[in-house]
Amino acid sequence: MFGHSRHGGHRGPLPMDTSTEVKKIDAGNASFCMKNGFLSxxxxxxxxxxxxxxxxxxxxxxxxxxxxxxxxxxxxDQIEIGIIYKIDDFEGETHEMLVTELERKYYEPRIKTIVSLKERYGFSYWEVVCEDxxxxxxTMQDTFRNIIRVGDDRAILLDVDGNRFVIESILGLDRKSHKKIELYM
Amino acid sequence: MSDIKNNNDDKKLMSFKFNLDPMLAHKRCNGEIVLEEKRLLVVIDKKIEKEINTSEISEIITEQGVGCLYISYRLKADDSVHLLCRTDAKTSKRTSKLVRKMNLFFEDGVLPEDVKETAEACPKCGRPYKNGSTVCLHCVDKKKTLIRLWKYVKPYKWFVFMSIVMYFVISALRLLNPHINKIIVDDYIQSETPASVNISAFAIVVVSLFVLEVVSRGMSSVRSHLLIHSSNKMIVDLRNALFDKVQRLSVSKISERTAGDLMRRITTDTAQVNNFLVNYLPSVLEQLTVFIAVGIFILLYDARLFLLVMLPTPFVVLSFRLFWKFMHTLFHKRWQAGSVANTTLHDIFSGIRVVKAYGMERREGERYEKVTRGEKILQEKTDCIWSIIMPILKFMMSFGEFIILYYVGNKILGGKMTLGEMSQFSAYASMIYGPLRMVAHIPRHVMNFMTSSTKIFEILDEEIDVSDAENAKSFDIVGDIDINNISFGYDSGKEVLHKIDVHIKKGEFIGLVGASGVGKSTLINLIMRMYDVDEGSITIDGVDIRDISQESLRSQMGVVLQETFLFSGTVYQNIAYAKEGATRDEVIKVSKLAGCHSFIMRLPDGYNTKVGERGNTLSGGEKQRIAIARALLHNPKILILDEATASLDTETEKQIQDALANLSKERTTIAIAHRLSTLRNANRLVVLDKGRVAEIGSHDELMAKEGIYYGLVMAQREMTDMSSLADN
Structure with a gap:
């Protein structure tokens, strides 16, 4: 998902990934560390x-x-080196490092409570309390379309700025919050 | 770590804020990147966390995460990239723009003036603007909007005035009706001395009732006619004004909105405004008049009766409001379910060939059945609730009439009121509850009206960014083009072209070469002045294109794009589009030149063959040749070919190449092509890389240089060799 700007990390046209085999990456063949603030x-x-x-x-x-x-x-160059099938294949510090790296890249605050939800002129205005x-x-536009349901209970909300918010359990929300979001479910 | 205030000996040039900890995934912070003459500082909570010498940095890099943006810097020494900070998506667009500005410092050592920025949220309330909008629907001056609409009503003010007067007259006539009924009952039917009733007077009263009805209906008909006449004219004026404005906007401004959005504004929003002004508003006025008049009448007659009539009013209004709020949620869900069903159906029918090819008819049938079942359940629920609640509400409204009946019945029995008066008051009471039902809907109608009119004025008020200068010139172009150190970026913040400096002589054939996304089409758009450059200038025959009238400039340019657009109409109309009053001979001549005459002749209807959305299906190559014929007929001084022959086979391309070679002999030609053989006739090739001119020269010169162009040619030759081997 990393898109480079003009001043991005990659220089010149992007090479094509021509491999047809998937390489498995696990604790047996790979080790990770942090370098210059990035994963190495x-x-x-x-x-x-x-x-x-x-x-x-x-x-x-x-x-x-x-x-x-x-x-x-x-x-x-955004060419795939291989796939980690399960993060749990790694243990201890490396496991922690990979989890943090993913959470750093996928910045998706989790919603705990919906304080208010108002719809006007095609926008919906949300006030929520996050887990932290x-x-x-x-603010969301085209609210129905920008609430992505994952399974029966999880939802991802995309706001007008490109932020992502996650509701881990819709049924787990308190009654008032659930009532507010019910219209869009 | 040191405090930022204690380190202010270096001058702060610019800064931007960030809000996510660089390393800890969820931790938010109050950070700032500060650029000074000699240092770049990372400041978190007013403490300097990191300090880098600006002389060591080659550039600042932005990388998009999911819901966040990474900002890092590249070191000159070893080209290594180091993380500076992260920020959430809310601030990422602005940050990207500021990084772009900061990079100009690292490149030239000086900061440019403010980079253009478009506000994304209302400065007053902080709410974001709707897609491409620059007006906040919450903060817009609603009174001002109404006054401005008057401009469009004004030409038909007499029609509107007359119809409003008629509304009042009709209302008055409606009020007279129960009064005459009262006279009929009290003075004639219930007369204490029936023998003395004057039959001819009675007939006159009945006839007057009849006349009243005829006049009332007649006036209603005239009023409707006046309104239809004025509203149709007004809507046409409004739509024309909008259409005219959209046509004058730059491509950049138009691209900010979808075609659907613009169409909605021109069709639906104008109709909405018109309907409110011409139908709803007068109707509200009429109901209000009746309400006030009846209210005053009852109040003057009997204050207690007035109170009884008004007693259920708050309950009725409140109940309707609550009911609508509740139903709104249900209708919303039902609408959504209907929309999902429609989308599913559209999806299945659009891909019916795939569905059939994979034998998925039954599965798709089940999918559709599932969504329609969901819609059915919601439909049943809304209909059921509607059928239960609506009669209750109607009963509540008529409840007041029972109270009145009881009250006036007592009065009649007490001899204080006549039967005629009772029928009169019953009629008035039923008249008073009608407007109340309307009151519940007024906010919704006003909101819809305000939304639509604001959207209309938003377009009408849009500033024309690519406008003609005051003394814009119109002159015959010779064809010298000078691109002087131009830089340009779209509104997203990224710079697309950087300091392009190319000088093209009259009659030269220039080929633009480079990978996808390097800015070739953008450069062409700038030459056509679809956008204005951010820095530098483009001149034609020594005149800045911003000083040439757009009509004069574009009328002397011919364009053939990769994606050909044919209007709905005949082949002939599509070619002749380029030149007003083109003769048939001219059209045939250019068709022959473009190599489309022969296939047109194979069509049963020849040049009269219908093309476009509902017309004959032409292949991509055939459409392209028609577009080339159109450009040839235009006979431009500057010819622009943007992947014009990309969709053609090699043989056809060669034929068209020859035609274009003839055409480009006496005019300046700029062509973009990925297939480099297309540019074999080019005098010079300009190779773009990452928005900059990387190489410039003839084919031979660039091949000898063995740079980017050489690499591209070799790669294509390899591909061609491989294809020929495969063919063999």
């Missing part, structure tokens, strides 16, 4: 040699359904 990876190639990627990008293959599985690891206790106000 060392991977053992099939010929036994180690290759260092100064900067790699993690990208969820199924960002709505599988948050911690099927994670593509891309190089600085912050009171956040945001």
């Amino acid at each position: 990876m060392t991977i053992k190639e099939e010929n036994g040699e180690e290759k260092v990627y100064d900067r790699v990008f993690l990208h969820r293959d199924f960002p709505f359904e599988l948050l911690w599985e099927y994670i593509s690891v891309l190089d600085s 206790g912050r009171n956040v106000k945001f």
Whole structure:
């Protein structure tokens, strides 16, 4: 999902990914560390040699359904190096590092309570309390379309600025909050 | 870490704020990136967290996360990228723009003047503007909007005035009706001395009732006619004004809105405003008149009776409001379910070939059945609630009439009121509740009207950004084009073209080469003045294009785009579109030149073949050749070809190339092509890379240089060799 600006990390036309095989990345063949504020990876190639990627990008293959599985690891040209099938394949500090990296990239505050929800002139105005206790106000346009239902209980809200908010459990919301959002469910 | 206030010996040039901790995923912070002459500072909570020498930085980089933006810097020494900060999506657009500005400092050592910015939220209330809008629907001066609409009503003011007068007269006549009925009952039917009743007087009263009815209906008919006449004219005026304004807006302004949005404003919103002004408002006035007149009459006659009549009023208004609020939610859900069903149906029918090819008819049938079932359940629910609540509300409204009946019945029995008076008051009471029902709907109608009229004025008030200068010139173009150090970026904040400096001589054939997204089409749009450059200038024959009238400029330019658009009409009309009064001979001549005459002749209806949305299906190549014929007929001084032959096969392309070679002999030609063989006739090639001119020269010169162009040619040759091998 990383899109480069004109001044982006990549220079020149993007090369094409021509590989047809998926390389599995796990604790057995890869190690991660932080470098210059970004994730760096060392991977053992099939010929036994180690290759260092100064900067790699993690990208969820199924960002709505599988948050911690099927994670593509891309190089600085956005070419896939391989896939981490389960984050839990890694343990301890590396596991922590990968989770943080994904949460850093996918900034999606979780909504705990809906304080108010008003609709006017095609916009819906939301005031919510997030899990970190912050009171956040945001605006949605074309509300029905911008609430993405994942399964029966989870919802992702996209606001006019491009922010994403997550309701982990619609049924788990308090009665008042549920009543407010019910119209859009 | 040190405090920012203690380190202010270097001059602050610019800064931008960020709100997410660079390393901790969910932690928010109060941060600022400060650019000074010699240092770039990362400040979090007023403490300097990081300090980099500006002389070491080559550029600032923005990268889009999901719901956030990463900002980092690249070091000159080893090209390595280091993270500076993160910020959420709310501030990301503005941050990108500021980073672009900051990068100009790292490139030139000086900061430019303010980069243009478009406000995205109302400065008064902070609410975001709707897509492409610059007017806040909440804060707009509603009175002013109404006054401005008067301009469109004014030419028909007498029609409107007459119809309003008629509304009042008809209302008065409606009020007279129960009074005459009262006379008929009291003085004739219930006369204490029936023998003394004057039959001819009775007949006159009955006839007057008849006349009253005829006059009332006649006036209603005339009033409707007047309103239809004035409203139709007004709506046409309003639509024409809007259409004219949209035509004068720049491509950039038009692109901010979807075609559907513009169409909605011109059709639906104008109709909404018209309907409110011409139908709803007078109707409200009429009902209000009746309400006030009847109220005063009853009050003067009997204050207690007035109170009894008014007793259910607050309940009726409140009940209607609550009912509508409740029903609104249900209707909203029902509408949404209907929309989902329609979308599903549209989806299935659009992809019916795929559905059939995969034998998925039954599965799609089940999918459609599922959504229609959902719609059915909601429909049943709304209809059921409507059928239960509505009679109750109507009963509540008529409840007042029962009270009146009881009250006046007692009065009649007490001999204080006549039967005629009772029938008169019953009629008036029923008249008073009608307007109350309307009161509940007024806010919704007013809101719809205000929304529509605001949207209309938003377009009418739109500033024309690419406008003709006061003394814009019109002159015959020779064809020298000078692109002088231009830079340009669309509103998203990213710079698309950077310091382009190219000089083109009259009659030259220039090929624009480069990967997708390097700014080739943008450069062409700038030459055509679809947008104005941010920096630098483009001159034609030494005159800045901003000083040439747009009509004069574009009438001497011919364009063939990759995506050909044919208007609904005949082949002949589509070619002749380029030149008013083109003769048939001219059209045939250019068709032959463009290589489309032969296939047109194979069509049963020849040049009269219908094309466009509902017309004959032409292939992409055939449409392209028609477009080229159109450009040839235009006989432009400057010819622009934007991937004009991309959709043609190699043989056809060659034929058209020859035609274009003839055409471009005496005119300046700028062509974009990915297929480099298309540009073999070009005098010079301009290779763009990341919005900058990377190489410039003839084919031979650039091949000898073995740079980007050489690489592209070699890659294409390799592809061609591979295809020929595959063919063999």
